[in-house]
Amino acid sequence: MATLLFFFLENMALIIALLYLALKAKELLFPNLTESKFLYLLSVVFISFLTFSVMYNPYFYMGMRLDLREVPLYFISYIAGWKVGLLSAIFPAYFRYSFEGPTVVLGILQSIVLPVVIGSLFHNQKSSNKFFNLLNLKKMMAGFLIFEMLKSVWMFLFTPATISIIIAMFFFAGVAVLAMGLITNGESRQLLLRTELEYYSNQDPMTQLPNIRFFKKTLAPLIVQQIPLAIVMMDVDYFKIYNDTHGHQKGDAVLRSLGQLMKDNTRSKDHVARYGGEEFIFCITDPQDQREALMLAEIVRKQIELYPFVGEELQPAGKLTVSMGVSVSIGDKSLDELIGEADSAMYESKHNGRNCVTAHSEINARELVKS
Numbered sequence: 001m002a003t004l005l006f007f008f009l010e011n012m013a014l015i016i017a018l019l020y021l022a023l024k025a026k027e028l029l030f031p032n033l034t035e036s037k038f039l040y041l042l043s044v045v046f047i048s049f050l051t052f053s054v055m056y057n058p059y060f061y062m063g064m065r066l067d068l069r070e071v072p073l074y075f076i077s078y079i080a081g082w083k084v085g086l087l088s089a090i091f092p093a094y095f096r097y098s099f100e101g102p103t104v105v106l107g108i109l110q111s112i113v114l115p116v117v118i119g120s121l122f123h124n125q126k127s128s129n130k131f132f133n134l135l136n137l138k139k140m141m142a143g144f145l146i147f148e149m150l151k152s153v154w155m156f157l158f159t160p161a162t163i164s165i166i167i168a169m170f171f172f173a174g175v176a177v178l179a180m181g182l183i184t185n186g187e188s189r190q191l192l193l194r195t196e197l198e199y200y201s202n203q204d205p206m207t208q209l210p211n212i213r214f215f216k217k218t219l220a221p222l223i224v225q226q227i228p229l230a231i232v233m234m235d236v237d238y239f240k241i242y243n244d245t246h247g248h249q250k251g252d253a254v255l256r257s258l259g260q261l262m263k264d265n266t267r268s269k270d271h272v273a274r275y276g277g278e279e280f281i282f283c284i285t286d287p288q289d290q291r292e293a294l295m296l297a298e299i300v301r302k303q304i305e306l307y308p309f310v311g312e313e314l315q316p317a318g319k320l321t322v323s324m325g326v327s328v329s330i331g332d333k334s335l336d337e338l339i340g341e342a343d344s345a346m347y348e349s350k351h352n353g354r355n356c357v358t359a360h361s362e363i364n365a366r367e368l369v370k371s
Helices: 002-029 037-056 070-080 082-099 104-121 137-158 163-202 212-224 239-246 248-264 290-306 335-351 360-370
Strands: 059-061 064-066 229-236 271-276 279-285 322-329 357-359
Touching (some): 002 037, 070 082, 070 137, 082 104, 212 271, 212 279, 212 335, 229 248, 239 248, 248 271, 248 290, 290 322, 335 357, 357 360
Parallel strands (some): 322 357
Antiparallel strands (some): 229 279, 271 279
């Protein structure tokens, strides 16, 4: 009996160790936490290999080949559903069939087909991200308990297995499935936490726009590739007056609305971010020329001017408006240079009466005329 217990303990340890390695590999191969057909294929291959590894050196008892092959098959069927479970079961079923024996059919039905069926029945079909969500351990263990009860009764009635063998398999298989669930949830929590931290380190919490650090990081490859860009700096006109009149909560609501208006009125290939305070920044990617860049910036400015902000009638101009500055590069300037030029152009818009768009080239032209 001691030999049997140590055998199942070795099976359980093998399952847990290989699962841990697989989860680490998944983290490296799929850092964005996105599912793909390749991930499904790798899951089928891994579970088939894991089941084969458990079955390769079984415990023999009166013509029976005993092992914990049902554990990985139930686990993958519970997570990914019947299709993945069925595909994962093909090779183990063929492997068991190749050894024949008096209990070959029962062995395949009890420990390969049945765990796939029960696991699939308890699978959450509404889950949109099967391999990265946290598992419902109570539901998983309830399903496995039902499977083990059915299997145990089946074994007791139709195989030479003794009560002690059945109980030992029940116990170690249950512990193995629970351990797989706990380890998987632990790894998933770490991945989700890391993703959440990365998100909040790159986003402005108020407007849900990217912050300036992420904005620069996103544009860095475009600068290196010398892709034409136009940087637009934007500042809210008389925002302090609005804040003092209506309070900071209303002011924050205005900033959130501005962020949404910028996203709604820029192209999908453009990049919008909050610069800080009441200043925003966006990048017009690959404009045909300065005229197109100014036109696209003007669209954003006009939509903001037309938007009915709460209490804007108390603003100096009777409306809440923004001033913009544009700097265009054809690949010959650094990002910091472009931002500096756009900032200068924005303040030129302030000096010219606000609620307008100014190109940095216009400032240069005026300076040349003066000189």
